[in-house]
Amino acid sequence: MNQNKETDLEKTLDALAKGILAGGALGAVAGWFFMDFSRALLLGLVCGFLAGATHRLHQKRKEQ
Numbered sequence: 001m002n003q004n005k006e007t008d009l010e011k012t013l014d015a016l017a018k019g020i021l022a023g024g025a026l027g028a029v030a031g032w033f034f035m036d037f038s039r040a041l042l043l044g045l046v047c048g049f050l051a052g053a054t055h056r057l058h059q060k061r062k063e064q
Contacts, residue, residue, distance in 0.1 A: 008060075015055050016052040016056070018052060023048015027040045027043055028040070
């Protein structure tokens with residue numbers, strides 16, 4: 001049971017990290033071309049976090 005919770009935490013952190021990195025990268029690109037860099041980066045990071053959390057929730061629902 002304890003091992004299962006550790007893998008669940010690892011999967012959650014992995015999904016969040018990937019989402020934050022991808023969102024930050026897209027925000028940086030948007031900052032270079034379309035809007036203020038710091039604002040675009042922050043919005044990208046926040047959206048990436050939310051996307052990662054949503055992805056993990058869908059994965060959990062699929063596993064059940």
